[in-house]
Amino acid sequence: MDFIPVNEPLLNGNEKKYLYECIETGWISSEGPFVKEFEEKISSAFGRKYGIAVSSGTAALEVAVQALGIQKGDEVIMPAFTIISCAMAVTKLGAVPVLVDSDMHTWNMNVDEIEAKITPKTKAIMIVHLYGLPVEVDQILALAEKYRLKVIEDAAEMHGQTYKGRPCGSFGDISTFSFYSNKHITTGEGGMVVTDDEKLAQRCRMLRNLCFRKDIRYVHDEISDNYRLTNLQAAVGLAQLERLDEFVKRKREMGKYYTEQLSDIDGLIFPLEKTDYADNIYWVYGIVLDRQIQIDNKEIQKLLAEEGIGSRTFFWCMHEQPVYQQQGFFEGQQYPNAEYLARKGFYIPSGLALTAEQMKRVVEGMHRVMDRI
Numbered sequence: 001m002d003f004i005p006v007n008e009p010l011l012n013g014n015e016k017k018y019l020y021e022c023i024e025t026g027w028i029s030s031e032g033p034f035v036k037e038f039e040e041k042i043s044s045a046f047g048r049k050y051g052i053a054v055s056s057g058t059a060a061l062e063v064a065v066q067a068l069g070i071q072k073g074d075e076v077i078m079p080a081f082t083i084i085s086c087a088m089a090v091t092k093l094g095a096v097p098v099l100v101d102s103d104m105h106t107w108n109m110n111v112d113e114i115e116a117k118i119t120p121k122t123k124a125i126m127i128v129h130l131y132g133l134p135v136e137v138d139q140i141l142a143l144a145e146k147y148r149l150k151v152i153e154d155a156a157e158m159h160g161q162t163y164k165g166r167p168c169g170s171f172g173d174i175s176t177f178s179f180y181s182n183k184h185i186t187t188g189e190g191g192m193v194v195t196d197d198e199k200l201a202q203r204c205r206m207l208r209n210l211c212f213r214k215d216i217r218y219v220h221d222e223i224s225d226n227y228r229l230t231n232l233q234a235a236v237g238l239a240q241l242e243r244l245d246e247f248v249k250r251k252r253e254m255g256k257y258y259t260e261q262l263s264d265i266d267g268l269i270f271p272l273e274k275t276d277y278a279d280n281i282y283w284v285y286g287i288v289l290d291r292q293i294q295i296d297n298k299e300i301q302k303l304l305a306e307e308g309i310g311s312r313t314f315f316w317c318m319h320e321q322p323v324y325q326q327q328g329f330f331e332g333q334q335y336p337n338a339e340y341l342a343r344k345g346f347y348i349p350s351g352l353a354l355t356a357e358q359m360k361r362v363v364e365g366m367h368r369v370m371d372r373i
C-alpha cells in the first residue's frame with residue numbers, strides 16, 4: 001500500500017493556467033504583475049492596507065522585526081514553543097527572545113504570563129498562532145498599549161482564521177504569513193508581510209530587496225538580503241487564494257472527522273474544536289499523548305511509519321535549542337508545558353489533497369498503533 005504523506009497540497013484550480021501565463025509572457029521574476037496582484041489580494045483578504053511579498057515565512061518575520069527597528073539588546077516576548085524562525089528573526093539582530101510557557105488547552109502561549117516578563121528593555125511582543133487556534137489577542141493588545149510595545153503577529157498558520165470575527169493577520173503593527181507547501185495557501189515557498197502603516201510597508205520593501213537606495217540604484221546605505229518572491233510563485237498563490245474558503249471548510253471537516261473517529265482511543269489529547277473567540281481551522285491535525293502514555297512522539301512517528309502513515313513531531317522549544325544553548329541564551333530556564341508538547345505532540349496527515357480513503361487508513365492505523373502500546 002502507498003505511504004500516506006503527512007502533507008500533500010491541492011493544486012487543481014487555476015495554478016496551471018496562471019503559471020502558463022508567466023511562461024507565455026516571459027514574466028517569471030519578482031518584477032512580474034502577479035506579485036503586485038497577490039500582495040493586493042492577500043492584504044485586502046486579511047484586512048490590511050499593504051502587502052509585501054517575500055520568499056518565505058521566515059523571511060517575512062526577519063523583514064518585519066527589522067522594519068520595526070528592533071536592535072541589539074532589545075527584548076521581544078514570544079512563546080517558548082514555536083518554530084525557530086520567530087527567535088531567529090530576533091537573535092539575528094542581536095536582540096533577545098524572552099520566552100513564555102504554553103497553554104495546555106490551545107497549545108498557544110499562555111497570555112497570562114506575559115506581563116511578568118516585561119522589563120524596561122522589552123520592545124515588542126510576538127504573537128504566534130499555532131496549529132489552528134488563535135492566541136487571545138485582545139489581552140496582548142491591551143498590554144502593548146499599556147507598556148507602549150510593538151506587536152508582531154505571526155499568522156503563518158492562520159490564513160482564513162478569525163479572532164472574534166476579525167481576520168488573523170490584521171492585529172498589531174505588522175503581521176506575517178508563510179506560503180510553504182503545508183499552509184492553507186501555498187506558493188511552494190513564499191511569504192508575505194502585511195501592515196496598515198505606510199512607512200513600515202516602505203521599509204519592508206527596501207529590506208526585501210537588498211536595501212537599494214531609491215534615488216541611485218546599486219548604492220546602499222544599509223545591508224539586507226534578497227527576499228523576493230517570483231511571479232511564478234505569485235501565480236500559484238493567486239490560484240490558491242481563490243479557493244481559501246473551500247480550503248478552510250475542508251480542513252474543518254477533516255478535523256471533525258479525525259476527532260470523531262479517534263476519540264474512542266484512550267491516552268490522546270485532541271485539538272479543541274473551538275474556543276470563546278474562534279473555531280479551529282486545523283492547520284495540521286495535532287495530537288498530544290496523555291501523561292499515562294509512556295512513549296514519546298518520536299516513537300509514535302516510527303510506529304505510524306510502519307503502518308505506512310506519515311507524521312511529524314511538534315516544534316522543539318526555543319530554550320532547548322542546542323544552537324541557543326551554545327550561545328548562552330535561556331540558561332537554566334524551564335517551560336514545562338512547552339517541553340511536554342515538544343516531546344508528546346505530533347500531527348497526522350492533514351494536507352488538502354488527502355482523500356477520504358486515506359483518512360480512513362490513518363484512523364485504522366492510529367487504532368492499531370495505540371493498541372500495541
Ligand SMILES: *Cc1c(COP(=O)(O)O)cnc(C)c1O
Nearest residue numbers: 056057058083085156157178180
Ligand atoms: C511555517 C511557519 C513559519 C515559517 O515559514 P517558512 O515559509 O517555512 O519560512 C513561521 N512561523 C510559523 C508559525 C510557521 O508555522
